Amino acid sequence: xxxxxxxxxxxxxxxxxxxxxxxxxxxxxxxxxxxxxxxxxxxxxxxxxxxxxxxxxxxxxxxxxxxxxxxxxxxxxxxxxxxxxxxxxxxxxxxxxxxxxxxxxxxxxxxxxxxxxxxxxxxxxxxxxxxxxxxxxxxxxxxxxxxxxxxxxxxxxxxxxxxxxxxxxxxxxxxxxxxxxxxxxxxxxxxxxxxxxxxxxxxxxxxxxxxxxxxxxxxxxxxxxxxxxxxxxxxxxxxxxxxxxxxxxxxxxxxxxxxxxxxxxxxxxxxxxxxxxxxxxxxxxxxxxxxxxxxxxxxxxxxxxxxxxxxxxxxxxxxxxxxxxxxxxxxxxxxxxxxxxxxxxxxx
Amino acid sequence: xxxxxxxxxxxxxxxxxxxxxxxxxxxxxxxxxxxxxxxxxxxxxxxxxxxxxxxxxxxxxxxxxxxxxxxxxxxxxxxxxxxxxxxxxxxxxxxxxxxxxxxxxxxxxxxxxxxxxxxxxxxxxxxxxxxxxxxxxxxxxxxxxxxxxxxxxxxxxxxxxxxxxxxxxxxxxxxxxxxxxxxxxxxxxxxxxxxxxxxxxxxxxxxxxxxxxxxxxxxxxxxxxxxxxxxxxxxxxxxxxxxxxxxxxxxxxxxxxxxxxxxxxxxxxxxxxxxxxxxxxxxxxxxxx
Numbered sequence: 245x246x247x248x249x250x251x252x253x254x255x256x257x258x259x260x261x262x263x264x265x266x267x268x269x270x271x272x273x274x275x276x277x278x279x280x281x282x283x284x285x286x287x288x289x290x291x292x293x294x295x296x297x298x299x300x301x302x303x304x305x306x307x308x309x310x311x312x313x314x315x316x317x318x319x320x321x322x323x324x325x326x327x328x329x330x331x332x333x334x335x336x337x338x339x340x341x342x343x344x345x346x347x348x349x350x351x352x353x354x355x356x357x358x359x360x361x362x363x364x365x366x367x368x369x370x371x372x373x374x375x376x377x378x379x380x381x382x383x384x385x386x387x388x389x390x391x392x393x394x395x396x397x398x399x400x401x402x403x404x405x406x407x408x409x410x411x412x413x414x415x416x417x418x419x420x421x422x423x424x425x426x427x428x429x430x431x432x433x434x435x436x437x438x439x440x441x442x443x444x445x446x447x448x449x450x451x452x453x454x455x456x457x458x459x460x461x462x463x464x465x466x467x468x469x470x471x472x473x474x475x476x477x478x479x480x481x482x483x484x485x486x487x488x489x490x491x492x493x494x495x496x497x498x499x500x501x502x503x504x505x506x507x508x509x510x511x512x513x514x515x516x517x518x519x520x521x522x523x524x525x526x527x528x529x530x531x532x533x534x535x536x537x538x539x540x541x542x543x544x545x546x547x548x549x550x551x552x553x554x555x556x557x558x559x560x561x562x563x564x565x566x567x568x569x570x571x572x573x574x575x576x577x578x579x580x581x582x583x584x585x586x587x588x589x590x591x592x
Numbered sequence: 593x594x595x596x597x598x599x600x601x602x603x604x605x606x607x608x609x610x611x612x613x614x615x616x617x618x619x620x621x622x623x624x625x626x627x628x629x630x631x632x633x634x635x636x637x638x639x640x641x642x643x644x645x646x647x648x649x650x651x652x653x654x655x656x657x658x659x660x661x662x663x664x665x666x667x668x669x670x671x672x673x674x675x676x677x678x679x680x681x682x683x684x685x686x687x688x689x690x691x692x693x694x695x696x697x698x699x700x701x702x703x704x705x706x707x708x709x710x711x712x713x714x715x716x717x718x719x720x721x722x723x724x725x726x727x728x729x730x731x732x733x734x735x736x737x738x739x740x741x742x743x744x745x746x747x748x749x750x751x752x753x754x755x756x757x758x759x760x761x762x763x764x765x766x767x768x769x770x771x772x773x774x775x776x777x778x779x780x781x782x783x784x785x786x787x788x789x790x791x792x793x794x795x796x797x798x799x800x801x802x803x804x805x806x807x808x809x810x811x812x813x814x815x816x817x818x819x820x821x822x823x824x825x826x827x828x829x830x831x832x833x834x835x836x837x838x839x840x841x842x843x844x845x846x847x848x849x850x851x852x853x854x855x856x857x858x859x860x861x862x863x864x865x866x867x868x869x870x871x872x873x874x875x876x877x878x879x880x881x
Contacts, residue, residue, distance in 0.1 A: 326783055355785030367780025371798045371875045381784045432784075 255468035256302040261334030266291030294320040309483035317492035360429035364441035368413040375409040399427040419450035522550035531573035539563030637690035659866035672855035688829035699759040707766025724760040750827035761810035769803025809864040
């Protein structure tokens with residue numbers, strides 16, 4: 245695979261992680277390893293397979309999205325990373341340390357200092373003010389009152405909730421509550437943030453705004469974010485890499501365009517069919533490479549097809565430039581249309 | 593008739609002899625052990641009796657105002673207290689209140705830790721629940737008589753009987769309150785690396801407080817309902833007036849003392865309930881789904 249795939253550069257590495265819910269997990273595990281499916285194991289032993297031999301490599305500084313429908317095991321997966329759920333088998337290494345070998349005390353220290361989490365149902369403390377909620381993680385860590393309130397106030401401002409410091413969570417809208425949840429996680433200043441369907445409970449418009457904010461925050465802070473969602477559009481919008489989960493097993497893993505352009509199986513094709521492909525495909529993956537003569541108009545190299553489409557009304561060629569403003573390629577309307585049409589499953 | 597399968601007489605005799613043996617050999621120790629309880633009760637009673645009536649009225653009325661920020665409850669409390677004063681029941685009412693408060697304090701000290709323990713372990717819960725059922729359903733005379741035998745008639749057995757009868761709802765509601773804290777909030781707290789003590793004191797107890805307070809309310813009510821029985825073994829107070837009324841066939845005495853108990857019940861019930869509601873509103877559970 246690519247060059248960064250060495251163990252030091254991984255924030256989170258999961259190897260063969262399997263989780264079976266039930267009293268005799270070991271017995272059911274033997275069945276599962278002998279090649280039986282999730283449904284067969286459930287029928288025979290009444291044990292639910294939450295995760296089935298999941299291996300993931302999550303590099304530092306990216307937004308890694310795990311996508312799956314409800315019951316696919318995605319929420320189970322994310323809870324393994326901070327060991328809210330213990331796996332039945334497998335290995336989980338975070339920042340070079342084996343999470344499963346930690347004692348209870350080490351685990352608490354690890355949760356306090358290395359990893360923060362944002363929840364679908366927010367998980368705010370209803371009896372505390374917004375600022376005390378944001379400062380909660382720091383308080384648990386043992387930071388002094390003045391210092392943690394100062395830190396919390398800073399993050400409240402960053403997520404755009406200034407003026408609500410003394411409000412109670414219930415006085416806020418869903419979107420605002422999740423901003424509190426996000427600020428609480430960011431205030432921990434950990435390298436890794438886990439987000440469990442963090443935006444799923446929000447209205448579409450607010451959700452879109454939160455996604456933009458998350459992308460921006462990630463760019464400026466360089467955090468590793470493991471993001472869980474059931475929404476393929478959301479996964480394509482924010483994900484640097486995506487893993488698709490079904491029945492507790494990883495179906496396909498790769499860059500967003502890999503998944504859109506080359507869906508691994510029928511299940512993923514179903515998602516891809518309904519998706520806005522113009523959003524998923526980066527222009528750099530379909531452009532004519534090379535330093536052609538400069539175009540009148542150009543877009544940055546991480547632009548997507550939907551960003552260049554309006555430009556074709558005025559221009560025949562649109563340039564693609566890197567961070568330094570150097571043109572690295574160009575693209576025509578024809579190429580874009582071809583890309584969008586070609587990859588429609590069942591058509592081309 | 594049910595056939596006599598075994599001879600139960602030895603068993604009965606063993607129980608009786610056992611109790612007698614305890615009374616003979618351990619009576620002094622038991623009394624010494626219960627001495628702090630007696631001191632607590634005496635201290636509260638002396639304080640209430642020594643405090644001038646108008647001061648007690650002022651304190652209770654302002655507590656009622658603090659609990660509701662309205663005029664209805666303070667007026668109710670004032671009228672109830674005036675009734676006790678006018679009917680010449682003031683001193684008895686203070687004695688009864690002291691018994692109730694001492695029993696409630698002791699119940700809180702015992703019941704809340706037991707409730708916490710129950711909420712954390714299914715086995716403990718399974719073991720304690722039948723015991724609580726027993727404490728609530730066993731006729732109080734059954735344990736009243738042995739306690740009188742051990743401690744002698746007086747305030748201690750009355751207090752102990754009241755505690756036994758009044759604590760179970762507080763244990764149950766503490767357990768229930770702690771268990772029904774939103775699991776999402778508990779999980780979030782866990783994810784931030786809290787230890788069990790931090791979760792109990794920082795999340796569970798604050799969020800269960802309205803339920804626990806409902807338990808305290810229940811305990812005060814049940815303690816008040818024990819006053820007549822308690823007065824039979826020397827607790828004095830309003831219950832004793834009721835007993836005398838019955839004994840002398842003086843309906844008026846029994847009736848007014850009985851209404852005095854009702855007046856006390858109204859005061860303590862409404863005040864504790866209002867505090868519970870206020871707390872609930874502050875935490876925001878009232879609007880939660």
